[in-house]
Amino acid sequence: MQQHRIKFSLLLTMILLLVLSSISIAQEERVLVIGHAEITESYDVAHAFNPTSGIVHRAAYDTLVSFPDTDASSIEPSLASSWTVSDDGLVYTFTLRDDVTFSNGDPLTADDVVFSFTRLSNVLSNPSFLADPIASIEAVDDLTVAITLTATRPSFLAEMVNSAFSIMNDSEVIAAGGTMAEDAAETDAARDFFDQNSAGTGPYILESWTPQEETVLVRNENYWGEDVPYFDRIIIVNISESATQKVALESGEIDIATDLAPDQVSTMQDNSDLAIYTTLDRWTHFLLMNRDPEIGGPVADPLVARAIRLALDYEGYTQLWEGSITPGSNMWVGIQGALSPAQIMVRDLDTARALLEEAGYPDGFEIELSYPDLTWNGVNLSTNAQKIQADLAEIGIVVSLRPGEVQVSLEEYRTGQQGFAYWFWGPDILDPVDFLSFLPGGKVAEERTNWFTDDVDPDILALIEQAGTETDPQIRQVVFEELQLWAQENGAYAPFNVPTIQTAVRSDIEGYIWHPSWTLDVTLLSRAE
Amino acid sequence: MPIYRYIIRRLLFIIPLLLGITVVSFVIANAVPADPINANLPQNALNDEELVAAFRAKWGLDKSPFEQYLVYMGNLLQGDMGVSIKTNNPVVEDIRQFLPATMELATYSIVVGLIMGIGFGVISAIWRNSIIDYFVRFFALIGVSFPVFLLALIALTVFHGELGWAAGPGRLSILTRDPPGITGWFTIDALLTGQFETFQDAFSHLILPSIVLGSYVSGIIARITRSSLLEQLGSDYIRTARSKGLYETSIIFKHGLSNALIPVVTMIGLLYGNLLAGAVLTESIFNWPGIGRYAFRASTSQDFPAIMGVSMLIAFIYVMVNFLVDLLYFFLDPRIRAS
Numbered sequence: 008m009q010q011h012r013i014k015f016s017l018l019l020t021m022i023l024l025l026v027l028s029s030i031s032i033a034q035e036e037r038v039l040v041i042g043h044a045e046i047t048e049s050y051d052v053a054h055a056f057n058p059t060s061g062i063v064h065r066a067a068y069d070t071l072v073s074f075p076d077t078d079a080s081s082i083e084p085s086l087a088s089s090w091t092v093s094d095d096g097l098v099y100t101f102t103l104r105d106d107v108t109f110s111n112g113d114p115l116t117a118d119d120v121v122f123s124f125t126r127l128s129n130v131l132s133n134p135s136f137l138a139d140p141i142a143s144i145e146a147v148d149d150l151t152v153a154i155t156l157t158a159t160r161p162s163f164l165a166e167m168v169n170s171a172f173s174i175m176n177d178s179e180v181i182a183a184g185g186t187m188a189e190d191a192a193e194t195d196a197a198r199d200f201f202d203q204n205s206a207g208t209g210p211y212i213l214e215s216w217t218p219q220e221e222t223v224l225v226r227n228e229n230y231w232g233e234d235v236p237y238f239d240r241i242i243i244v245n246i247s248e249s250a251t252q253k254v255a256l257e258s259g260e261i262d263i264a265t266d267l268a269p270d271q272v273s274t275m276q277d278n279s280d281l282a283i284y285t286t287l288d289r290w291t292h293f294l295l296m297n298r299d300p301e302i303g304g305p306v307a308d309p310l311v312a313r314a315i316r317l318a319l320d321y322e323g324y325t326q327l328w329e330g331s332i333t334p335g336s337n338m339w340v341g342i343q344g345a346l347s348p349a350q351i352m353v354r355d356l357d358t359a360r361a362l363l364e365e366a367g368y369p370d371g372f373e374i375e376l377s378y379p380d381l382t383w384n385g386v387n388l389s390t391n392a393q394k395i396q397a398d399l400a401e402i403g404i405v406v407s408l409r410p411g412e413v414q415v416s417l418e419e420y421r422t423g424q425q426g427f428a429y430w431f432w433g434p435d436i437l438d439p440v441d442f443l444s445f446l447p448g449g450k451v452a453e454e455r456t457n458w459f460t461d462d463v464d465p466d467i468l469a470l471i472e473q474a475g476t477e478t479d480p481q482i483r484q485v486v487f488e489e490l491q492l493w494a495q496e497n498g499a500y501a502p503f504n505v506p507t508i509q510t511a512v513r514s515d516i517e518g519y520i521w522h523p524s525w526t527l528d529v530t531l532l533s534r535a536e
Numbered sequence: 537m538p539i540y541r542y543i544i545r546r547l548l549f550i551i552p553l554l555l556g557i558t559v560v561s562f563v564i565a566n567a568v569p570a571d572p573i574n575a576n577l578p579q580n581a582l583n584d585e586e587l588v589a590a591f592r593a594k595w596g597l598d599k600s601p602f603e604q605y606l607v608y609m610g611n612l613l614q615g616d617m618g619v620s621i622k623t624n625n626p627v628v629e630d631i632r633q634f635l636p637a638t639m640e641l642a643t644y645s646i647v648v649g650l651i652m653g654i655g656f657g658v659i660s661a662i663w664r665n666s667i668i669d670y671f672v673r674f675f676a677l678i679g680v681s682f683p684v685f686l687l688a689l690i691a692l693t694v695f696h697g698e699l700g701w702a703a704g705p706g707r708l709s710i711l712t713r714d715p716p717g718i719t720g721w722f723t724i725d726a727l728l729t730g731q732f733e734t735f736q737d738a739f740s741h742l743i744l745p746s747i748v749l750g751s752y753v754s755g756i757i758a759r760i761t762r763s764s765l766l767e768q769l770g771s772d773y774i775r776t777a778r779s780k781g782l783y784e785t786s787i788i789f790k791h792g793l794s795n796a797l798i799p800v801v802t803m804i805g806l807l808y809g810n811l812l813a814g815a816v817l818t819e820s821i822f823n824w825p826g827i828g829r830y831a832f833r834a835s836t837s838q839d840f841p842a843i844m845g846v847s848m849l850i851a852f853i854y855v856m857v858n859f860l861v862d863l864l865y866f867f868l869d870p871r872i873r874a875s
Contacts, residue, residue: 038711048622048623048624049624056578056581131586131591132587133576133577133578133581134578134581135581135584135587136578136581136584136587139584192590198624217714217825218625218633219825219830219833221710242710242711244706244710244823245825247820247823247829248820248821250692250693250821251692251821251822251823254692254693254697254705255705255823257697258696258697258700258704260704260705260709260710261710413836414568414574414836414837415568415569417574417575418569418571418574419569421574421582
C-alpha cells in the first residue's frame with residue numbers, strides 16, 4: 008500500500024512537472040500578432056499578387072536580388088551573390104550563394120531558379136505577366152543561372168525584387184503536384200498545397216492559412232542566414248475594419264495595426280503604449296484629362312490641361328493631408344529619378360486664366376469630374392474632389408462631382424471612357440520606367456486617356472524610346488528628368504498629392520520599417536525585453 | 537387541408553422560387569457595367585493577352601451570358617455551385633466555412649433579442665403609459681432606428697476597449713485554437729469535444745455582438761409584443777377570465793401572452809433572415825468571419841459564382857425559416873388549423 012502511494016506520488020509529481028514545464032514553454036514562446044486587412048487569394052508565389060502575400064513571401068522566401076531594408080534606392084544581392092549583364096543588356100547571369108538551404112534542408116541550386124521562373128510564366132496566373140520579358144532561362148551550372156530577355160529592359164533587376172520571383176524548392180513543388188511544363192496552366196496542382204505551406208529559404212515558414220481569418224508563420228529552424236528569426240510564431244489576423252484594428256491595438260490584442268486612417272492615428276499620439284510611424288504612401292493622386300475631344304471636351308486641349316495644373320492649390324492638399332507632399336510628376340516620389348521638391352508645379356492663377364483664354368475659354372466652362380467613391384489608405388477621395396472643385400472655380404471652371412461605384416468607375420477608367428477624372432496610381436515597378444505609362448505610347452496614356460503618339464514631337468518620342476532602353480544610370484537620370492519637365496508643360500495629367508501612410512505598433516516592438524515594395528518585413532521585428 | 541399536403545405544397549413552391557432567384561441574381565450580376573477581368577487581374581497583367589484569355593476561359597467568361605447561365609444551372613443540378621474566382625475554392629466549401637459563424641451569431645442574437653424584446657414588451661404593456669412604458673418605447677425606438685454598425689463600434693470601443701468588460705473582436709481570442717470542426721458553431725463544437733475553456737472563450741466573444749444585433753431585434757419584438765398583448769388584454773376572453781377571478785399573472789402570461797406571441801413568431805422568421813443576410817457591417821466591426829463579409833467581397837470583385845451561391849443560400853434560408861414559422865403557426869393558432 009505504502010509502495011503504491013509512493014509510486015502514485017511520484018507519478019503525480021512527474022505529471023505536475025510536465026504540465027508546469029509546458030506552461031513555462033508556452034509562456035516563453037515569442038509571438039507577434041499583426042492586425043491586417045487581408046487581401047490575397049493565394050500564398051503560392053506563382054499565383055499571388057497582392058499586399059498580404061507580399062508580406063508573407065518576404066518572410067518565407069527570398070529573391071535573387073532585393074532592395075535595401077529601408078527603401079528602394081538600389082539593387083542589392085540576396086540569393087544571388089553577384090551578377091553580370093551582357094553588353095547588349097539582354098543576358099543577365101546570376102551567381103548563387105553556396106550556403107543557402109531551403110526550410111527542409113535541401114541546398115539551393117540553379118535548377119530551383121529555373122523551375123520557379125518557368126512555372127511562374129507557364130501557370131498563367133495573376134503575376135505571370137512579370138515573366139513576360141524573359142525569353143529563356145538556363146542553369147549554366149549548379150550555382151549559375153543565365154536569363155535572356157526578349158528586349159533590353161533597364162528595370163529588370165527592380166522587377167525581380169517582386170515576390171513573384173521568389174525561389175521555391177523544385178523538389179517540394181513537384182512533390183506537391185507542381186510543374187513547370189508549358190501546359191502548367193492546366194496541369195499544375197500545387198496551388199492548394201502552397202496556400203497552406205511554403206518551400207522557401209526565408210526566416211519563417213508558412214504554417215497555416217484560414218482565408219479571411221488568419222495566417223500563421225513559424226520560425227524556420229533550418230534558416231541559413233546569420234540572424235536567427237526572433238519570433239517563434241507570427242499570426243497575421245485578418246481585421247478588415249480599421250476601427251476594429253484600432254480597438255484591438257489599444258487593448259493589446261495585436262502588436263501592429265497596418266491599416267489605420269490618419270484621423271484614428273491622431274487620437275493615439277499621446278498613448279505611451281503605442282508608437283506611430285508615418286511614411287509617404289506609394290500612391291500618387293492625380294487628375295486625368297482625356298485627349299479625345301469627344302470624351303474629354305475642353306480638357307482634351309493641352310492648353311486647358313496646363314491651365315488646370317496651374318490652378319490647383321498644391322499647398323492646400325499638403326495641409327489637408329498632414330505630412331503629404333506634392334509630386335513633380337506621375338513618377339512616384341520615392342523612385343530614384345523623380346523630380347526634386349524644387350521642381351514641382353506651383354499655383355499660378357493668372358497664367359492659368361491666360362491659358363484658358365488662349366484656348367478659347369475666357370469665361371471658363373462646365374465639366375464633370377468622375378472618381379471612385381471610396382476612401383483609399385485613409386484619404387477620402389470626395390474630400391479631395393471638393394477641393395479640386397473649389398480650386399478650379401477660381402479660374403472659371405465649374406466642376407460637378409460624379410462619384411461612382413468603385414468597380415463601375417474602374418471599368419470606365421480602364422477603358423478610356425472618363426473625360427475628366429480623379430484617380431491614384433501606385434507603381435508596379437519601383438523604377439523610373441513605371442512613369443512611361445503616363446507618356447504617349449504608355450499604358451495609361453493610350454488605353455485610359457486616348458493620348459497617342461501621332462501629334463507628339465519626334466524628339467520627345469525618341470527620348471521616350473531611349474528612356475525605355477537606356478541602362479546608364481546617369482543618362483537615365485537626365486532623360487527621365489527631361490521627360491517629367493516636358494509632361495509638366497504638355498501632359499494629360501495633373502498629379503497633385505502623395506499622401507502618407509500611418510502605422511501604429513505597440514511600443515515594445517522594435518525594428519518596424521514600412522517599405523514601398525513589400526510594406527512590412529516581419530523578419531526585422533523583435534520585442535524589447 | 538391535411539398538414540402533409542400543406543408541407544408538400546410549400547416545399548414544391550420553393551423550387552420555382554429558387555429558380556427565379558438564380559435568374560434574377562444572374563441578370564443583376566451581369567447588368568453591372570464592370571468586367572471581372574478588371575476586378576481580378578493586376579492592371580499590368582491586362583496587357584498579357586494570353587493571360588487574359590486564360591482567365592476568361594478558366595472562369596467561362598469567354599461564353600455568352602446565356603451559355604454561362606446554362607452551364608451554371610447544369611452544374612447546379614448536379615450539386616456543383618462552381619468555384620469562387622476570389623478564393624479559388626468551391627463555393628460550397630466557402631459557404632461551409634463562413635455560414636456557421638453567421639448562423640451561430642444570428643441564433644444567439646435572436647435569442648437575446650427575443651428575451652429582451654418580449655420582456656420589455658410585456659413590461660411596457662402591463663404598465664401602459666407609465667414612465668416605464670415610455671422608457672421601454674424609447675429604448676425600442678433607439679434599437680430599431682440606431683445604425684447597428686455604429687452601435688457595434690461604440691459597444692466594442694467602450695465595453696472592450698475602455699472598460700475591458702467584454703471580449704474583443706473575432707470568434708475566439710487570438711491565441712486560442714479553433715475547436716475541431718463538427719458543426720462549425722464554436723460553442724457547440726467546444727462542448728462536444730470537451731474543450732470547456734474554448735467554449736468559455738467562444739461564448740464570451742458572442743456576448744457583445746449578440747447584444748448589439750439583439751438590440752435591433754428586441755426593438756422590433758418589444759413593439760409588436762406590446763401592441764399585441766394590449767390587444768389581447770382588451771379582449772372579451774380576458775374580461776371573462778378576470779370575471780372568473782383568475783390571478784392576474786395567469787391572465788397575462790397564460791392567456792394573454794401565449795396568444796400575443798403569435799405575430800412575434802412570424803417576425804422571428806423575417807428577422808432571422810435579415811440577420812443572416814444583413815449583418816455585413818456588424819461582422820466587419822466585430823471581425824466575424826461570416827457569410828456577410830464573404831458576400832461583400834464577392835460583390836466587390838465581380839465573383840459571379842460566389843454571388844450566385846450566396847444569393848441562393850440566403851433565399852433558401854429565408855424561405856425555409858419562414859416555412860418553419862408558418863408550420864409553427866399552424867400548431868400555435870387553432871384557427872388556422874380549423875381553416
